[in-house]
Amino acid sequence: MEALRDDTYRKIATLMYDAIGLSFSDSKKPLISSRLAPRIQRLGMDGFEDYFALIAGQTDAGEFQMAVDLLTTNETYFFREPAHYDLLEEEINRTRPRTLAVWSAAASFGDEAFSTAMLLADMQTQGRIGNEWSILGTDISDRVLRSATEAIYPQDRLRNVSPERLKRYCLRGDAESEGMVQIQSKLRERVRFGQLNLCQEIQGLGPFDVVFLRNVLIYFDVKTKGEVVDRVLTQLRPGGLFFIGTAEGRVACNTPLQTVIPGAFRKPVA
Ligand SMILES: C[S@@+](CC[C@H](N)C(=O)[O-])C[C@H]1O[C@@H](n2cnc3c(N)ncnc32)[C@H](O)[C@@H]1O
Structure with missing residues (x-):
């Protein structure tokens, strides 16, 4: 050729x-x-x-x-950038929400969505969050979304998951699928996946309490980054948390944001 x-x-x-x-x-x-x-x-x-x-x-x-x-580049793994999950846990401990809606806006294979689901399920068991929490994972790639829906992962991608959580939320593969694990249905039922292009108008999705938009902005130019962030933030409720990858630098957007820790921001209450 x-x-x-x-x-x-x-x-x-x-x-x-x-x-x-x-x-x-x-x-x-x-x-x-x-x-x-x-x-x-x-x-x-x-x-x-x-x-x-x-x-x-x-x-x-x-x-x-x-x-x-x-x-598209779909690199991802469970509990990537763990400080963000620690912050979410602190936030829930502080606010004790009855409901929580989370959006993983560049979900790739679903690792980020299921990491969050493990955290929220644990917090629900401990009575620190109500029963009504849900997670939406969206991506532009069909291939990753099909895989996310099956929720089958090579064990290596769960290297940051504690042995207790692995036991609670994962099923080990049989001889045929050795080295693979599947997320249990009790977590899969909490997470929905769908296709969404961050470069198009977003309607009727939110509002969310927490939005992850991590490790996708690096693939956009400055103009697109700002447009995507402003568009995504229309779906975050005032007071909600917004995460980007810590390596992605400053967010150049028109929506006011308060920095909480590197890569984590709060949308101010007007
Ligand atoms: C590197 S992965 C990030 C996965 C996860 N958020 C993380 O931090 O581990 C980036 C994802 O963004 C998706 N993506 C790229 N352009 C997009 C767009 N215009 N709309 C929606 N998703 C997009 C890719 O398909 C890919 O799965």
């Missing part, structure tokens, strides 16, 4: 930027090429230019989604 040409690369990058906000600089060309080439070969197509025509055309939404699945 012929190498990815600069002009074709720019067309693919522009298509992804316009549709889902991903900002690919010229240095990402080898990455894009290596992620798409096997798919193009499997389809028996001549090369990148034909593949661009297919995903840019109106006729094959499924293949566009496939390209999105291939071009």
